[in-house]
Amino acid sequence: MGETEEAITLRIIIIGMVVIFLLSLSVIIFFIVYQRRLLAQQKKHQKIETDYQKELLKTSILSQEEERTRIAKELHDDVGAMLTTTKLYFGQITSNLSPEELESITKKAGGFLNDMINSVRTISQDLRPVILEKLGLMEAIQSLVQTINDSGKIKISFNDHTVHTISKSKELNLYRIIQELITNTLKHAEASTVKIELKNEGDSLIVIYEDDGKGLDQKNLSHKKGLGLKNIESRLSVLSGTINFQEKQLGMKVKIICP
Ligand SMILES: Nc1ncnc2c1ncn2[C@@H]1O[C@H](COP(=O)(O)OP(=O)(O)O)[C@@H](O)[C@H]1O
Ligand SMILES: [Mg+2]
Structure with a gap:
């Protein structure tokens, strides 16, 4: 004899419940796995972002140190050396010098003082x-x-x-960026002409800089970045700006956007 109708219905209900239970379980598991993966991805992005910020900070500290070393060297080698020499000249001044000798010494010392004034001016101008x-x-x-x-x-x-x-606070950063781009062209590009254009697009300031030199290989640009380019990025991050290296037949072209 076959099962009763009730037993069949009961079995169907049980199977249905099991199926629903399994389905909900798989939905829950899928959801948990998906959430975890999302979280992991977010964490990865955050890490990349903080690593980048750290790198920028490191560059900024490094270049500050480099700048200080350079200034210290200039002060020591230039101004320091000239002061020492001038002091020597002044040490030669005694009451039994002839007027000619005195004139010669003061002339030389005066010359050194002039050079020193120029040196200090150059250093401060640079700063x-x-x-x-x-x-x-x-x-x-x-x-x-x-x-x-x-x-x-x-x-x-x-x-x-x-x-x-442009607000005064942004000017120095932009000036340094353009200065570095020009320095790079002079140092690396073997270019004969440079074009610099500044314009506004909406509320943004756009800088287009191009030279007709050797150019920059876009592919291994990330490996090549030295202190100079990283510094540009670090200055731009202060300005919330961006830099784009653009394809060009000859030479290199960058577009900088500062909101
Ligand atoms: N205008 C340019 N033309 C060709 N190559 C360039 C130019 N600017 C930068 N580069 C390349 O990119 C590299 C990184 O530049 P940068 O970060 O300023 O470092 P640095 O100038 O100290 O070498 C340079 O060594 C150079 O090879
Ligand atoms: Mg450079």
Whole structure:
């Protein structure tokens, strides 16, 4: 004899419940696994972000140290040496010197003092360009470009199409970024011309910088980044800006966007 109708219904109900239970269990397990994976991914992204921030901080500290070492060296070798020599000259001044000898010594010492004044001016100019403070970013870049053009090694054209002014606090960072880009062109590119353009797009400031030198290989750019390029990134992170290296037939081209 077969099972009764009730037993069959009961069996179907039990099987149905088991299936529903298994289904809900797999949904729960899937959800937990998915959540875990999501969390792991978030953690990974966070780690990449903090590693990057750490790297930028390290670069900034390193370059500050490098800058201090350079200034200390300039002060020691330049100003220090000249002060020592000047002191020697002054030590030679005694009451039994002839007027000619006295004149010669004061002339030489005066010359050293003049050199020292120039040295100190150059060092302080390097630390914080006076023209930047007095006249602003565009004039400071113009003056930098003029100084380099005067050397006759390279031809830099600078076009300012900006309509908004930039806050004073951002000017030094932008100036240093452009200075590093020019230094890199002079150091690495073997270029003959450079084009620098500044303009506004909406509320953003755009800097387009290009040279016609050897160019930068985009593929191994991340390995090549030295203190200079990392410094640019670190300065841009302060400005919440971005830098993009763009494809170019000859030379290199970057676009910097500062909101
Ligand atoms: N304008 C450029 N043209 C060609 N190569 C460049 C240019 N700018 C940078 N580079 C390359 O990128 C590298 C990293 O530059 P950077 O970070 O400023 O370090 P550094 O100037 O101290 O070598 C350089 O060593 C150079 O090989
Ligand atoms: Mg450099």
